[in-house]
Amino acid sequence: MNDKANAQPGGRKHQRVRQADVARAAGVSQAAVSLVLSGSPDLSIGASTRQAILDAARDLGYVPDPIARRLATGRNNLLGLHTFAPEFPVSLSNSYYPYLEGVEVEAAAQGYDLLLFTGAPNTASRETAVHRLRLADGCVLVGRHPPIDDVRALLESGFPLVYIGRHDDLGEELSYIGADYSRATAALTDRLHDLGHRNFVYVQEVDTAVASTDREDGFEESMRRHSSDAVGTAPRLAAEQITPALVKGWIDDGCTAIIVEGGTETVDSPASLDTLTHVLGELGLEYPRDISLATTGSEFTQRSGSVVFAGFDVPRREMGRQAVQLLIDLLRGKELSVAERQRLLECAPVDGNTSGPARRA
Amino acid sequence: MNDKANAQPGGRKHQRVRQADVARAAGVSQAAVSLVLSGSPDLSIGASTRQAILDAARDLGYVPDPIARRLATGRNNLLGLHTFAPEFPVSLSNSYYPYLEGVEVEAAAQGYDLLLFTGAPNTASRETAVHRLRLADGCVLVGRHPPIDDVRALLESGFPLVYIGRHDDLGEELSYIGADYSRATAALTDRLHDLGHRNFVYVQEVDTAVASTDREDGFEESMRRHSSDAVGTAPRLAAEQITPALVKGWIDDGCTAIIVEGGTETVDSPASLDTLTHVLGELGLEYPRDISLATTGSEFTQRSGSVVFAGFDVPRREMGRQAVQLLIDLLRGKELSVAERQRLLECAPVDGNTSGPARRA
DNA sequence: AAAAACTAGTAATGCGCATTATCTTTGACA
């Protein structure tokens, strides 16, 4: 009864209804069908013919093939989003989430649909995974450690790409929307200096990335400006390395303000900050009374009570939005200067309630 | 200097490198390039030629076009996921999330990549949005209120589709993985009956959907079986309609157990249950002492303390997994009976600590 | 030495659609 042979990719002959089928049913040419079903409505197809085509299409259950359409036109009004992660960042506590929100909102506002690419760089499909992005007209990328060669290949192939996060390693070709971590961290350090702090410890993630070294640069830069009356160190520490003994040592050495790298893209929970507050508790120290705390980013995990860490706000949503806007500009072939294609957004300072005047030595 | 005219879809002549370009550079035919770059490695292309092609491809920065590939082969190893929602359900509190997890895990395990389709049924792109799913080889759908005509059109066009959630309105053609809400709700009601409850109120969502009426059916069925000694009503109430006066009325009428519809797909927060517990507090009633509470689903919002609502567990992750497995079977043209293509999974009972023996009248 | 069997590669075709150039009618106007 049923010709199951046709269900197979090999054996199928014309499983799905094509424009040609509609054309035959309506007694017209395939071109006419194409014009009526997807061309601008004012084209030269008579009313009766048009109706016949529409009827036939409805009766046969014609559904356009987006692949063929895309191949023919070169566009499909689809924007890609890829994170280079095996699974999609669907958790609220994941710091990617606000980017996604911004991208989603702006894409919708601009009339583009979104394609979220999952797919780990697993051994099997790694090489093809990145090329797959070309299913969309252009793509927004997020991720601390992208496979740079693949990204370069895509870029050189002329595929419109916008990175969320600064990425100068591919030169001026790669467009991005970043956050000015360096400036924000310097400003944060300056504010602590204004509060009287003269001895700092900046705790960094072990995992170095642009977002991480930018922050370090900002800290160092501030330290240099205040080199006449302030000192600071910037150790890279894993959460478990932050022991009471270590912290005690800092304080004994005169440290009055600790800054913790935070809000980094792949760190789901800022464990370092959690550990540090825990250690301070063990040492019987309260902040901001005994010591000032700050973090180079916004917090995602819910804090008990009303603790708001001093630091700055990474405008993630806005970065997502602007990334989409930039991508669309690229898609439309708009001429953009390098400054327009590589932007750093400012991070608003957050005073919080974890830092205060330096304890007198 | 730069030929910017070529950047435009109209003016561009050969922006990106094609197999034909590689072929010319290597002095071979396009077919040879195709065979080497994507054909099985044991095909009849000599080693030197093969190397020349590989070199040329690398030098020119060739990147395969997934669209053309897909058009030619009919497959691209991509599975779609669509929720009919304007934005993607990326929040943990959203009850779609576990489905996504299951789908993601299983797709990865089977070597398929995932394409998450965003795109609201907004007036502009609504009609084309659904067809866009055909970018993938097949698609998993989730959603309480799908645009049934579009889904039918897709289905009739032969596109492999698996719905998460029961959907009999399209007959036997639409495959699905559902949860046996009816049976689970009946069992839950039976358990309460076993505890001595004889007078029930089942609070339902105002928004009717299959997942909702299935639960109601289960409740009614249990009531019918116990019609000799038990009674119950099943009002559909919005959260704000649940007032102290109303609840007081139920209790005065002898109600000892309240079941609240929960875990429905689009309800981000089970507001009805929250409202109800709040109202009970206002009335000075404690559960399970004064009254038993249960819900027809699992909870997502974090509860204060260790309250675990009586009810049952919807195996969402497992549903996601099985949906993917089923979809892949369909893709491969496997012959499946209706029973295999339309499955209801059992929901494990959850005793919780919000229900107990009925208060004596 | 002729036929059979490989080997290495190419030409041709089609996937489903959009688009352009082209052809055929018909109507308007002088």
Next chain:
DNA sequence: TGTCAAAGATAATGCGCATTACTAGTTTTT
């Protein structure tokens, strides 16, 4: 009555790739 233009529709082509059928050269077989 003849000419030109507009309207209505079609044939042809290409998007980039995979795939099949086929050609030509080289061994192997008997």
